[in-house]
Amino acid sequence: MEHNETSSILRHAAKKAGQMKFFLAEYLSEFRRFRGFSEEEVAQFLGCNAMFISKLSLCRRPQPQSQKFRSDVELNAVAFNIQPSRLVQLIREVEAMKVLCERKLVTQEVPQGLLAVARDITDVELDNDGTVKPVEDGEEEK
Amino acid sequence: MNGMEREKYADQLHQRLLQHDPVAPADFAETYLEELVRRLRARAGSVVDETLVRDAATDALLDYVQHPSKFNPKKSAIFTYLTMASYRDLQNMLVKEKRRGRREIQIQDVEISTDDGNNIVELDNPILDNMSEMEIKDLLGRVAEIFPDARDRALLDLMIDGERRTIKYCSILGIQSLSADRQRKIVKQHKDRITKRLRRLGDKIHGT
Numbered sequence: 001m002e003h004n005e006t007s008s009i010l011r012h013a014a015k016k017a018g019q020m021k022f023f024l025a026e027y028l029s030e031f032r033r034f035r036g037f038s039e040e041e042v043a044q045f046l047g048c049n050a051m052f053i054s055k056l057s058l059c060r061r062p063q064p065q066s067q068k069f070r071s072d073v074e075l076n077a078v079a080f081n082i083q084p085s086r087l088v089q090l091i092r093e094v095e096a097m098k099v100l101c102e103r104k105l106v107t108q109e110v111p112q113g114l115l116a117v118a119r120d121i122t123d124v125e126l127d128n129d130g131t132v133k134p135v136e137d138g139e140e141e142k
Numbered sequence: 143m144n145g146m147e148r149e150k151y152a153d154q155l156h157q158r159l160l161q162h163d164p165v166a167p168a169d170f171a172e173t174y175l176e177e178l179v180r181r182l183r184a185r186a187g188s189v190v191d192e193t194l195v196r197d198a199a200t201d202a203l204l205d206y207v208q209h210p211s212k213f214n215p216k217k218s219a220i221f222t223y224l225t226m227a228s229y230r231d232l233q234n235m236l237v238k239e240k241r242r243g244r245r246e247i248q249i250q251d252v253e254i255s256t257d258d259g260n261n262i263v264e265l266d267n268p269i270l271d272n273m274s275e276m277e278i279k280d281l282l283g284r285v286a287e288i289f290p291d292a293r294d295r296a297l298l299d300l301m302i303d304g305e306r307r308t309i310k311y312c313s314i315l316g317i318q319s320l321s322a323d324r325q326r327k328i329v330k331q332h333k334d335r336i337t338k339r340l341r342r343l344g345d346k347i348h349g350t
Contacts, residue, residue, distance in 0.1 A: 006176050013171050013200045022208045023167070058168035058207075072164045079165045 007054065014057035024076075025057035027094045034097050046082040046090070056080050064091060152220045159210035167207035174224075175203050181221065182228045187292025189299075194235050202228035233283070240302075288339050298336055 017023035032042055043050035059079075062072035073091075077084040151173065158166035179199040186195055202224055206213060213223050289295045296314045305311075311329040312318045320328070 006172070009176050009179060009196065009200075010171060012196055013175060013204065016197075016200055017204060020204065020208070023204075024164075055168045055172055058171045060162065060164040060167055062164060068162070075164050079168075 007051070010054040010058070014054040017058055022060060023057060024059045024061045027061060027091060028053065028057050030094045030097070031090050034094070046080075046086050048080050048082045052080050056082075062087075062091065064095065149219060153215065156210055156213070156215065156220065159207055167204075170207055171203060174221075175199065178203060178221070178224050178228060181225050182232065185225065185229055186232055187295060189292050189296040190232065190236070194232060194239075198232035198235060199224075199228045201231050230283075233286075240299075284343060285340075288343055289336075294336060297332055298340075301333065301336065 014025050017025035018029050020026070028042060031037070032039070035041075037045070039053050040050045043053055046056075048056070056076070059076055060072070062069050062076065066072070073084050073087050076082070077087060152170075155166055155170045155173070159170065179196055182199045183190075183192070183195050206224060206227070213220065217223075285298070286295070289298060293314060297311060300310055300314070308322075308325055308329050309318070311332070312320075312325050315328065315332065317325055317328055
């Protein structure tokens with residue numbers, strides 16, 4: 001019973017932390033969204049138990065630009081018994097997707113994960129300077 | 143963990159937070175958030191919405207783990223600091239809720255008053271509306287001190303909201319089964335008692 005109370009409070013905190021750049025929570029939820037994963041699938045990807053995801057969300061996010069990036073990832077990996085390479089992959093993937101999103105190549109709706117995104121990107125017609133070519137009226141129906 | 147061990151562990155976590163240990167925020171939340179919620183709930187009283195209590199405790203803790211240098215261990219124990227911080231957050235939330243509620247009621251009242259003009263309730267509070275957020279916070283802190291009992295605070299809330307229906311006060315006092323006359327008398331006694339305390343607080347604030 002007490003354990004349930006703790007998990008529910010941690011889950012609530014993890015949700016709030018998702019709105020703050022400081023925590024890993026934001027990246028975990030973005031990764032889920034991009035990949036179309038459930039919480040269990042994220043845990044499986046990292047190689048840890050799903051019950052640790054809330055706590056992991058409340059960790060300080062390792063900054064790839066920082067000199068401490070490697071040691072921070074390792075500390076997280078040891079604490080949660082996860083694969084360091086998977087955590088790095090998750091962080092890098094989210095960072096890459098964020099850059100892509102900022103360039104407006106990807107819409108907010110990503111129902112089928114990265115494959116769907118990749119497919120969308122190859123379908124987009126680009127101008128010479130690499131920006132998305134605007135669709136002319138009626139062109140969509142061609 | 144006993145009290146001493148908890149304090150010692152909190153100190154260790156504080157040091158880890160200062161050193162930017164990435165796992166320290168999670169360890170701190172796992173160990174202390176639930177207790178913080180419990181302490182805040184006890185201080186706020188059972189009349190306060192559980193969601194607000196949880197939000198305030200969580201906000202205070204998340205803020206602390208991001209900015210641990212704001213806390214000075216020489217001045218107080220970490221739990222005292224966090225309980226005070228979350229209590230302040232909670233008071234702010236309650237003030238906002240109250241203001242929102244007051245605005246909503248005022249809109250409804252305007253609509254009702256166009257019908258017969260008899261149901262207008264004066265809900266504007268020129269004193270509170272002219273005070274800064276800090277002044278309101280300070281005042282609420284003092285009010286909470288002179289009304290440590292949750293039931294008194296609930297009665298006070300009704301009075302501040304301009305509630306005039308005796309039945310509302312009766313449900314807080316648990317005297318619904320008494321005769322209407324007796325209910326009115328008891329409610330009046332409680333209102334007078336609260337008003338006296340408020341008057342004394344007002345005198346203290348104004349130094350009279």
